[in-house]
Amino acid sequence: MRPIDVLIDVYGLSELLRFIERTLYASPTRTEAGAKPGDRVTVVTRAALAQCSRWPSAFASERKDHRFYEIVEDTINPEFEYRYFVIHDDRGEPCTVQPFFVLDQDLLAGMGSHTRAVAATIRHLWPGFLKLRTLMVGCAAGEGHFDGADEPSRQEGARRLASAIMCHARAMKIRLVVIKEFPAKYRPTLACFMQAGFARVPSLPMTRLEIKYGSFDDYMCRALHSARRAKLRRTFQTLNRAPPVEMSLEGDITPIIGEIYPLYLQVYARSKQHFEKLTPEFLCALGQAIPDKSRFFVWRQSGKIIAFNLCMVQGDAIYSEYIGLDYAVALDLHLYFVAVRDVITWAIANGYRSYCSSALSYEPKFHLRHRLDPIDLYVRHTSAVINPILRCLLPWLEPTRQEPLLRKFENYDELWDRS
Incomplete structure (x- = not known):
């Protein structure tokens, strides 16, 4: 032609x-x-x-x-x-x-x-x-x-x-x-x-996990298969060979937004599907304008912030909305599972009965016995x-x-x- x-x-x-x-x-x-x-x-x-x-x-x-x-x-x-x-x-x-x-x-x-x-x-x-x-x-x-x-x-x-x-x-x-x-x-x-x-x-x-248990260990024993329990325990033992990782609950995260926001961007960049892209102003405003419903969990190692999890609460449920991880250490320390464990532990101790999570990352949620919401x-x-x-x-x-x-x-x- x-x-x-x-x-x-x-x-x-x-x-x-x-x-x-x-x-x-x-x-x-x-x-x-x-x-x-x-x-x-x-x-x-x-x-x-x-x-x-x-x-x-x-x-x-x-x-x-x-x-x-x-x-x-x-x-x-x-x-x-x-x-x-x-x-x-x-x-x-x-x-x-x-x-x-x-x-x-x-x-x-x-x-x-x-x-x-x-x-x-x-x-x-x-x-x-x-x-x-x-x-x-x-x-x-x-x-x-x-x-x-x-x-x-x-x-x-x-x-x-x-x-x-x-x-x-x-x-x-x-x-x-x-x-x-x-x-x-x-x-x-x-x-x-x-x-x-x-x-x-x-x-x-979204997904939902009932957490009507006495502790995270009680949840693992009663809700998870033995092979999954053993794997999780080996995962957490990794922390024993590393400098201590400590969690804190923060209110207004404006003073540390410069450390937190890059961790969110790391997770966002690795995701295969992208939804809304948050801004530093969004994260800061939540803690300032809705302190009664917002919870910021922050993990530090040797004084450095290596992870955070923005959660919101409603009734007897806690919602994991957004997470940020430092991938220089996140995979070695299994920070995703550390964050899940620590937030659920805090939620059980404070009387919450359900742990809800946003879309994506379905594989670990499936193994942790979440149900689809x-x-x-x-x-x-x-x-x-x-x-x-x-x-x-x-x-x-x-x-x-x-x-x-x-x-x-x-x-x-x-x-x-x-x-």
């Missing part, structure tokens, strides 16, 4: 792809029947939210209350557009506040390297291929929760938001709407989104034409496909539970 023929073919294909993109991504004019976004569901900025009477008590029962969302907006991903849905009751009073953010989402971000390589070739001709302007309801740092004073108010707020959200999305030229990473306990509350055309798929789950994504395209196609594709795009180890957990089926 002559070079000019190749050029013509490439140009023609490129124009065809652009035509498909313009046709399929064109915003439809038809709106949902009965959707009245202006009277019961409004969109406000953070500044306007200061006048909302509901906001100071929003998410009060969760570890990530309204203060957490403010910290996230102030310190993480400044390129996101942070906004808030305010949902009003029949009297016009705000009863629910639901944070959201807008970004350009790459639908292939969680796929394997081969899929991304194929997509990169396509994107030479179609730069916007599977990249969509996306509205995400929830939290930009971890799982989301649905606000409301009680379950009836949450269900009513969800119903009103489900009926109005597509009108708001189209007004903002959104292509994809995602209810991002909501725990499975919200499935009854969010069933109205399924009725509104959303598809539910699992996100990478499912979180869900609810996804819909704003185009009535594309949405049925997207619903068919989602099972092939959802992130748990990249973690085959999840199938080994005894409650794996709960990720897809349709009941």
